[in-house]
Amino acid sequence: MQTRAAILDGVGQDWKVETISLDPPKAGEVVLELVGSGLCHSDEHMVTGDMALAPEVQEELGIQQFPIIGGHEGAGRVVEVGPGVTTLEVGDHVVLGFIPSCGRCPSCAKGQQNLCDMGAVLLAGRQITDMTSRHHRHDGSDLGIMCCIGTFSEVTVVNEASCIKIEKDIPLDKAALVGCGxxxxxxxxxxxxxxxxxxxxxxxxxxxxxxxxxxxxxxxxxxxxxxxxxxxxxxxxxxxxxxxxxxxxxxxxxxxxxxxxxxxxxxxxxxxxxxxxxxxxxxxxxxxxxxxxxxxxxxxxxxxxxxxxxxxxxxxxxxxxxxxxFGSANPRRDIPRLLRMYQNGTLKLDELVTNTYTLDDINVGYQAMRDGENIRGMVMYDHG
Ligand SMILES: NC(=O)c1ccc[n+]([C@@H]2O[C@H](COP(=O)([O-])OP(=O)(O)OC[C@H]3O[C@@H](n4cnc5c(N)ncnc54)[C@H](O)[C@@H]3O)[C@@H](O)[C@H]2O)c1
Ligand SMILES: [Zn+2]
Ligand SMILES: [Zn+2]
Missing domain, CATH: 3.40.50.720 (NAD(P)-binding Rossmann-like Domain)
Structure with missing residues (x-):
């Protein structure tokens, strides 16, 4: 299928919004239609080069970090599930954790899901299980995805380990913020x-x-x-x-x-x-x-x-x-917990978003962050 995404071609560049193609989900993966994405400063570190992996590290991982679809603070609806997915079904609402949590590695088992072993491939920006890409440019070339989720894509393919299922009465645009910031x-x-x-x-x-x-x-x-x-x-x-x-x-x-x-x-x-x-x-x-x-x-x-x-x-x-x-938190426990605190009025989320932007205006949103205008800026997607 086709969707639209903001891509970074290299250090020092602007985000480019393009139509891209998505492969169907493989084993353990789901397709998500996102409501939008927070504009966290960590994506800016890709732009400045602070998070650029050394060429020899990229070679060792067998990937190229750029071009990459940015974004790691999102939420949305499951629209398709791949083979073997056991924790999610079509229609579920999820927050994307910017670090996956498998639930069974030593760190997860110890109650440190933020240190999940699957996080080892975070900067490689590929699908967690086989290190290949589901996101491609119009010429068929591979695109990386920020934190293995790429929330600057209106529709994305992710591993179920990155998904935290939430109640359907929670507004997804507010829930997105809990995925990182x-x-x-x-x-x-x-x-x-x-x-x-x-x-x-x-x-x-x-x-x-x-x-x-x-x-x-x-x-x-x-x-x-x-x-x-x-x-x-x-x-x-x-x-x-x-x-x-x-x-x-x-x-x-x-x-x-x-x-x-x-x-x-x-x-x-x-x-x-x-x-x-x-x-x-x-x-x-x-x-x-x-x-x-x-x-x-x-x-x-x-x-x-x-x-x-x-x-x-x-x-x-x-x-x-x-x-x-990730706040030394356990995303599978803390994300639903923080959202319950929002629902009962003890956690402020509405006041966090100063301005929203269309995906086409993502560079305007990042300039506003640099200029100190936003507590959090957000790009919002229109799925018609
Ligand atoms: N450790 C993690 O898991 C994690 C997760 C998300 C973001 N981050 C990082 O946290 C940092 C903050 O992210 P953000 O999205 O809130 O960024 P932001 O740009 O929204 O906010 C940064 C704030 O710092 C202020 N600031 C800049 N220099 C300052 C100084 N010398 N003294 C006091 N204030 C100063 C700015 O005015 C701004 O309000 C970034 O480095 C980001 O990459 C870390
Ligand atoms: Zn972040
Ligand atoms: Zn784990």
């Missing part, structure tokens, strides 16, 4: 930072991910939730999501935290800026006090290995620096 941000606060009642928590970067760390920290009972962002609109909105204080830089936040805590400093700091950089670590480690924890959720350049921080302070103040992928 919401779960990542909320989980960064509640699981990775393990925010406890009464704590002081600093969130650095309040976009689609960070805003959910703000609401996660507030929900977990933090006494002070300090939202840091250079953009005034983000700081204003952070208060809607539960921030008690705001600052335009980490330096400004440091003085504020010093004051608020009488010098004891924060228990937790969560880094959710658009581009992770080594130089963010030292000031983040300095804003936490004894026994504090910094969570790094931002994605950095794959080749960036330079981090400077005080190892003396790390040891003597017994501090922690941890990374977190």
């Amino acid at each position: 919401v779960t990542t941000g909320w989980g960064s606060a509640t699981y990775a930072a393990d925010v406890k009642s009464g704590e002081t928590v600093v969130i650095v970067g309040c976009g689609g991910v960070g805003m959910n760390a703000v609401q996660g920290a507030a929900m977990a009972g933090a006494a002070n939730v300090i939202a840091v962002d250079p953009v005034e609109f983000k700081r204003e909105q952070a208060q809607v999501f539960g921030a008690t204080h705001t600052a335009s830089s980490l330096e400004e936040a440091t003085a504020l935290v010093m004051d608020l805590t009488w010098g004891a400093m924060a228990e937790k700091c969560i880094i959710t800026v658009g581009e992770g950089r080594g130089h963010h670590i030292a000031p983040a480690m300095a804003i936490i006090g004894k026994g504090g924890r910094v969570v790094h959720t931002s994605v950095a350049d794959i080749n960036d290995t330079e981090v400077t921080m005080s190892l003396f302070d790390l040891t003597l103040m017994q501090k922690e620096l941890v990374g977190s992928i």
Whole structure:
């Protein structure tokens, strides 16, 4: 069948919207008609080259990373199921997890579905089971798909391991956001930072991910939730999501935290800026006090290995620096759970989407993200 998708041909290019062809699903795969896709900053890392695999790695995997269909924050309806699919049927509503969860590998069995072994092929962008493509350009050439799902395609073919079935009364456009940004941000606060009642928590970067760390920290009972962002609109909105204080830089936040805590400093700091950089670590480690924890959720350049921080302070103040992928959450448990929280009014999703775009205007949406205009932008699909 034919559909339309936004394709990235290489680092530094714009997204190109083209009609593409889709192969039928193979064993364990389903065809999904998506309602739309969130414009997460991680796709921007494909554009900037931060996520570009070295040529020898691509050779080892037997794939070429580009051209690739972007997008990894979507939801939709199952329109066809391949042979052997046991967990889904036509008509089911699903959220796509940006990391698959098989349910039976050691990580899944341990309750760390975000670290599922199937995630090993995430950046290869092919079908999980046989590393081939179902998505093709008009000339028949293969197209990769971001996170093995490619939600910038109006219709896509994915492995059932990437699908989390949800109730049909949940609006799919809101559910899409939980496929990455919401779960990542909320989980960064509640699981990775393990925010406890009464704590002081600093969130650095309040976009689609960070805003959910703000609401996660507030929900977990933090006494002070300090939202840091250079953009005034983000700081204003952070208060809607539960921030008690705001600052335009980490330096400004440091003085504020010093004051608020009488010098004891924060228990937790969560880094959710658009581009992770080594130089963010030292000031983040300095804003936490004894026994504090910094969570790094931002994605950095794959080749960036330079981090400077005080190892003396790390040891003597017994501090922690941890990374977190997908909010350290279990998508099969947490996605339905977060959506129930939306339905009962405790989780904000409506307020996250600042602007929506047609697929043809996807580059306008990404420019708005770069310009700091959106908490989350979204492309919406019209299936007639
Ligand atoms: N670990 C994961 O599982 C995971 C999942 C999704 C996204 N991410 C990453 O998280 C990051 C945030 O994603 P997003 O979609 O929210 O991006 P975004 O562009 O929507 O938001 C980033 C925010 O950071 C702010 N910012 C930029 N520099 C800053 C600085 N020096 N200090 C304070 N704020 C600053 C921006 O103004 C913006 O509001 C990206 O790096 C993304 O790739 C990680
Ligand atoms: Zn994302
Ligand atoms: Zn698994």
